[in-house]
Amino acid sequence: MTPQHEPGQARPFRVMKFGGSSVGAAERLFQALDLIARERDDGPVAVVVSAMADTTDRLIAAVDAAAAGLPGDPHVDAIEALVVNVARDLTDRLDRAGLLKHVPEDLSVAIAELMRPLRQLLLGVGLVRERTLQTRDLALSFGERASVLVVRSLLAARGVAAVGVDARDWTVTDDRFGQATPDLAASALQLGALAAAWSGAVSVHTGFLGRTRDGRTTTLGRNGSDYTAALLAQILGAAELQIWTDVSGVMTADPELVLEAYPVAHLSQAEALELGDLGMILHPRTMSPLIEAQIPLRVRNTARPDDPGTLIDAVGTRDERHPVCVVSTEDLALLDLETRRRLGHERIGERALRALANAGIPVWVGTSAPRDRAFAVAVARHDAARAEAALAAEFGRNPDGEPIELAPIRVREPVTLLTLVGEAMGRTPNVAGRFFGALGQIGVLVRASTQGAGERSISAVIDGEDTATAVRTVHAAFNLAVQEVNLLVLGKGIVGRELLNQLAAQQQALAGDQDVLIKLAGVADSKRAVFDPAGIALARWEARLQESHVPPDIPALLERLRRLPVPILVDCTADDTTALYETALSLGIHVVAANKRPLAAPWPIRQGLMDMARKRHRRWEYETTVGASLPVIDTLKSLVRTGDGIVRIEGSFSGTLGYLAGELSRGVPLSHAVRDARARGYTEPHPRDDLSGLDVARKALILARELGMELDLDAVAIEPFAPSEALGHDDLERFFLALAEHDAAFAARVERMRQGGRVLRYLAQIDPSPPAGVPAVRVGPVEVEPDHPAARLRGTEAFVAFTTDRHRAYPLLVQGAGAGGAVTAAGVLTDILKIAMSLRGR
Ligand SMILES: NC(=O)C1=CN([C@@H]2O[C@H](COP(=O)(O)OP(=O)(O)OC[C@H]3O[C@@H](n4cnc5c(N)ncnc54)[C@H](OP(=O)(O)O)[C@@H]3O)[C@@H](O)[C@H]2O)C=CC1
Ligand SMILES: N[C@@H](CC=O)C(=O)O
Numbered sequence: 001m002t003p004q005h006e007p008g009q010a011r012p013f014r015v016m017k018f019g020g021s022s023v024g025a026a027e028r029l030f031q032a033l034d035l036i037a038r039e040r041d042d043g044p045v046a047v048v049v050s051a052m053a054d055t056t057d058r059l060i061a062a063v064d065a066a067a068a069g070l071p072g073d074p075h076v077d078a079i080e081a082l083v084v085n086v087a088r089d090l091t092d093r094l095d096r097a098g099l100l101k102h103v104p105e106d107l108s109v110a111i112a113e114l115m116r117p118l119r120q121l122l123l124g125v126g127l128v129r130e131r132t133l134q135t136r137d138l139a140l141s142f143g144e145r146a147s148v149l150v151v152r153s154l155l156a157a158r159g160v161a162a163v164g165v166d167a168r169d170w171t172v173t174d175d176r177f178g179q180a181t182p183d184l185a186a187s188a189l190q191l192g193a194l195a196a197a198w199s200g201a202v203s204v205h206t207g208f209l210g211r212t213r214d215g216r217t218t219t220l221g222r223n224g225s226d227y228t229a230a231l232l233a234q235i236l237g238a239a240e241l242q243i244w245t246d247v248s249g250v251m252t253a254d255p256e257l258v259l260e261a262y263p264v265a266h267l268s269q270a271e272a273l274e275l276g277d278l279g280m281i282l283h284p285r286t287m288s289p290l291i292e293a294q295i296p297l298r299v300r301n302t303a304r305p306d307d308p309g310t311l312i313d314a315v316g317t318r319d320e321r322h323p324v325c326v327v328s329t330e331d332l333a334l335l336d337l338e339t340r341r342r343l344g345h346e347r348i349g350e351r352a353l354r355a356l357a358n359a360g361i362p363v364w365v366g367t368s369a370p371r372d373r374a375f376a377v378a379v380a381r382h383d384a385a386r387a388e389a390a391l392a393a394e395f396g397r398n399p400d401g402e403p404i405e406l407a408p409i410r411v412r413e414p415v416t417l418l419t420l421v422g423e424a425m426g427r428t429p430n431v432a433g434r435f436f437g438a439l440g441q442i443g444v445l446v447r448a449s450t451q452g453a454g455e456r457s458i459s460a461v462i463d464g465e466d467t468a469t470a471v472r473t474v475h476a477a478f479n480l481a482v483q484e485v486n487l488l489v490l491g492k493g494i495v496g497r498e499l500l501n502q503l504a505a506q507q508q509a510l511a512g513d514q515d516v517l518i519k520l521a522g523v524a525d526s527k528r529a530v531f532d533p534a535g536i537a538l539a540r541w542e543a544r545l546q547e548s549h550v551p552p553d554i555p556a557l558l559e560r561l562r563r564l565p566v567p568i569l570v571d572c573t574a575d576d577t578t579a580l581y582e583t584a585l586s587l588g589i590h591v592v593a594a595n596k597r598p599l600a601a602p603w604p605i606r607q608g609l610m611d612m613a614r615k616r617h618r619r620w621e622y623e624t625t626v627g628a629s630l631p632v633i634d635t636l637k638s639l640v641r642t643g644d645g646i647v648r649i650e651g652s653f654s655g656t657l658g659y660l661a662g663e664l665s666r667g668v669p670l671s672h673a674v675r676d677a678r679a680r681g682y683t684e685p686h687p688r689d690d691l692s693g694l695d696v697a698r699k700a701l702i703l704a705r706e707l708g709m710e711l712d713l714d715a716v717a718i719e720p721f722a723p724s725e726a727l728g729h730d731d732l733e734r735f736f737l738a739l740a741e742h743d744a745a746f747a748a749r750v751e752r753m754r755q756g757g758r759v760l761r762y763l764a765q766i767d768p769s770p771p772a773g774v775p776a777v778r779v780g781p782v783e784v785e786p787d788h789p790a791a792r793l794r795g796t797e798a799f800v801a802f803t804t805d806r807h808r809a810y811p812l813l814v815q816g817a818g819a820g821g822a823v824t825a826a827g828v829l830t831d832i833l834k835i836a837m838s839l840r841g842r
Pocket of ligand 1: 624683685820
C-alpha cells in the first residue's frame with residue numbers, strides 16, 4: 001500500500017481516536033478538542049470518533065422497542081418519540097455542558113435533521129416486527145455520525161478547519177453485519193479520492209462503520225472504532241496512531257485489584273496481540289494494520305494528556321528484566337474431562353474444542369494431560385451449562401458407536417485465568433518457577449496451567465476467591481511495583497515503640513533499595529487503637545493513637561487488615577494473644593511476634609496454631625523470642641532441617657539476668673540493678689517474670705518444641721534467680737521494696753563466689769534424651785568456673801551453645817546482646833522483611 005500524504009504537507013499524518021468516554025462528557029470533549037488543535041499545529045491530523053457515551057445503548061433500545069411492538073398502529077407516534085428521545089438526549093447533554101452556545105449554527109436542528117432517516121428505519125422495523133443485524137447496524141450508525149457532526153462543528157467554532165467524513169464513504173466491507181471485515185485495497189482507493197478534498201483541514205471520521213459494495217451499512221464489531229482508526233492510519237501511512245481513552249495507558253494489572261498498578265511505558269506489538277487475546281487494549285485484528293505498516297500506537301489519557309501513556313511498537317519494552325502485565329480474567333468456569341481409556345485415534349482435546357466451537361462457545365484456555373488422558377477447558381461462566389451439555393453429548397459415544405468410559409465432567413466455578421504477559425519471559429530464566437512459587441507461597445491452588453508457545457505468556461487457572469491476593473502477589477513478585485506490606489502493630493512499649501522508630505528511619509530506604517514499602521495500617525495498645533487502610537504516617541502514629549477513642553477491638557481490625565496487601569500482625573505485647581493469632585492466621589494474615597506466650601501455650605494450642613499457619617500458607621515468625629535479634633531459632637531450624645542430631649542445647653538465655661549478674665559482681669545491690677535493667681528496657685514488662693525464671697523457662701520450652709519435644713511449661717524444671725517470696729507484688733514500687741530486703745543476702749552470695757573464683761550465671765539446659773530422673777529442660781542459677789563460656793559474658797550478652805552430631809567436639813555458638821528495645825525491634829523488622837522478601841521470590 002502506498003502511503004498517501006496530504007498534498008503540500010511534508011509531515012506525515014497522525015491519527016487520533018477518541019472513544020465514547022472521551023467525547024461523551026463535556027469536560028472530556030473540550031480536552032479532546034484542545035488536543036486535536038494542539039496536534040494540528042504540528043502537522044496533518046485525522047480524527048476518529050465513537051458514539052457519545054450511552055448513545056449506542058439508546059439506539060439499540062430503540063430498535064429493540066420498535067421490533068417488540070409499540071402502542072398504536074402503525075406506531076408512528078411511539079416511533080417519533082423514540083427518535084426524538086435519542087436526538088434530545090444528545091442535544092440536552094450538549095446544552096447542559098454549555099457546548100451549544102459555542103457553535104454559530106443551530107446544532108440541535110442539525111442533529112434532528114441527521115436523525116430523520118432513523119424515524120423511517122424504526123417505522124419499518126415496527127411494521128415488520130423484525131430486527132436484523134443489517135437494520136441494527138444502520139440504526140447504530142446514527143451514533144457515530146452524530147459525534148462527527150458535533151466534533152466537526154465545535155472544531156470549526158474554535159477556528160480549526162475541519163471536515164466531517166462518514167467513514168462508510170471509504171470503508172468498503174463484506175456483508176457480515178455486526179462484524180464486517182474491511183477490504184483494504186478498495187478502502188484505500190475510496191479514501192484516496194476523498195482525501196483530496198480535505199485540503200489541510202482536520203478530517204473527522206466516524207469510527208466503527210463501513211459499507212458493502214452495494215451500499216448497505218455495516219459495523220466492524222467490538223472495538224470497531226479502533227479498527228477504523230488503525231485502518232485509516234495504515235492507508236494514510238500515518239506516523240503514529242493515538243488512542244485517547246480514560247486511563248493513562250495499559251496498566252500492569254487491574255487497578256481495582258492492585259493499588260500500585262501503573263501504566264506500562266512500552267509494549268511490543270506481539271505483547272499487545274497477546275493482551276488483545278485476553279480482552280485487553282486492542283482486539284488482535286485491530287493490531288494487524290499497524291503491524292503490517294509498522295505504525296506505532298500510543299494509548300493516552302484524555303483527562304491527563306501530559307501522562308506519557310503506553311507506546312506499542314515493534315521494539316516493545318526497553319527493560320529486559322521485567323515481564324509486563326498480570327491479567328486476571330474473572331468469572332470463568334473450568335470443565336475437567338477425564339477418560340479411563342484412549343478415545344481411538346482422535347485426541348480428547350481436539351474433540352472437546354470442536355464440540356465447543358460447534359456450539360458457538362468461546363474457549364479461554366484448554367490444556368491436556370500427557371498423552372491426552374485428561375483435558376481441562378475454561379469458558380465464560382455463563383456458558384458453563386451449555387459447554388457441559390455440548391461435551392456430554394460429544395463424549396456420549398465414540399465415533400465408532402462404542403460408549404465411552406468418561407468420568408463425570410467436573411465443573412469448577414467461578415475460576416479466574418491469571419496470565420503473566422511479557423516478551424522478556426523468553427529471555428529470562430525461571431519465570432515459571434517464580435510465577436508458581438509466588439502462588440504457592442500464599443497457598444493458591446493452581447487448577448490448570450499453560451505456557452504460551454511464543455514464550456510470551458504463562459497462565460494459571462485459580463479459584464475465583466483467590467483472585468485479588470494472587471494478582472497482587474504475582475504483580476509484586478515480578479517487581480512490577482514495590483512490594484507493599486501492611487502492619488497492625490500491637491503494643492507500643494519498649495519494643496513496639498522502637499520498632500516504629502526504626503521503621504520511620506528505614507521506610508524510604510527499604511522502598512528505594514529493596515522495593516518493599518512497609519505501611520503502618522494500624523497500631524494498638526491495651527486501651528485504644530487507630531487504623532487507617534491508607535497508612536498512618538510514621539511520624540504521626542503516636543499523636544493519632546492519642547487522639548483516638550477507638551477501643552482495641554483487635555479481631556475487628558484484623559478483618560480490615562486482611563483486605564490489604566501482605567497483611568502482618570506484629571505482636572509486641574506480653575499478653576496471651578493465642579486467640580488473636582488463631583483469628584489472624586485463619587483470615588490469611590501473617591504473624592510476627594516478640595511475644596513468647598503463644599509459643600509457650602499448652603502444646604495442643606501451640607501446635608494448632610502452627611498447623612493453621614501451615615495449612616493457610618501463612619508465616620509465623622518469632623526469632624526475637626529467644627535471644628532478641630540473635631539468630632537462635634533460625635540456626636536451630638536449619639540444624640533440624642538438615643538432619644543434624646541435637647545432643648544438647650545450653651546457654652544463658654536472659655539478657656536481664658546476665659546484666660544483673662554482672663552488676664551484682666560490681667557491687668550494685670540487686671534491687672537497684674533490677675530497677676536499672678527495667679529502665680534500660682531489658683526486663684519483661686514486670687521484672688518478676690525474669691527473676692522467677694519464667695521468661696527463661698519459656699525460651700527453653702520454645703527451643704525444645706522446635707526439636708519436636710511435646711512438652712508443656714509445667715515440665716520445665718525451674719529454679720528461680722531470686723527467692724519466690726520476694727516476687728509476690730504486682731505493684732512495681734512495692735515489688736522493688738520487697739526485693740531490697742534480699743540485697744544483702746545476694747551481695748554476700750556473689751562475694752563468696754568471687755572469692756572461690758566463680759561467677760553467678762542463670763543457665764538453661766535442654767537434653768532431648770536426658771538420663772533417667774533428670775528433667776529434659778532445666779533452668780536455674782549456676783556458679784560457673786572461669787573457663788565456662790558463660791563466665792566471659794558481659795552486660796546483656798546471651799549465648800546459646802548447640803551440641804549436635806555434626807558439632808560435637810566444638811558446639812555451635814550464637815552469642816551477643818540478648819535483650820533491649822533496639823536489638824529486639826531490629827529482629828522484629830528482620831522477620832517482617834523475611835516475609836516481604838520471600839513473597840518476591842528472593
Ligand atoms: N524488651 C526486650 O528486650 C525483649 C522483649 N521481648 C518481648 O516483647 C514483648 C514486649 O516487650 P516490651 O516492649 O518490653 O513490653 P512493654 O510492657 O514495654 O510494652 C507492652 C505493650 O503492649 C501493650 N499491650 C498489652 N496488652 C495489649 C493488648 N491486649 N492489645 C494491644 N496492646 C497491648 C501495652 O499497652 P499499654 O501501653 O496500654 O500498657 C504496651 O504498649 C514482650 O512479650 C517481651 O517478652 C522479646 C525479646 C526482647
Ligand atoms: N527480659 C528478656 C527480654 C528478652 O526476651 C531478657 O532479658 O532476656
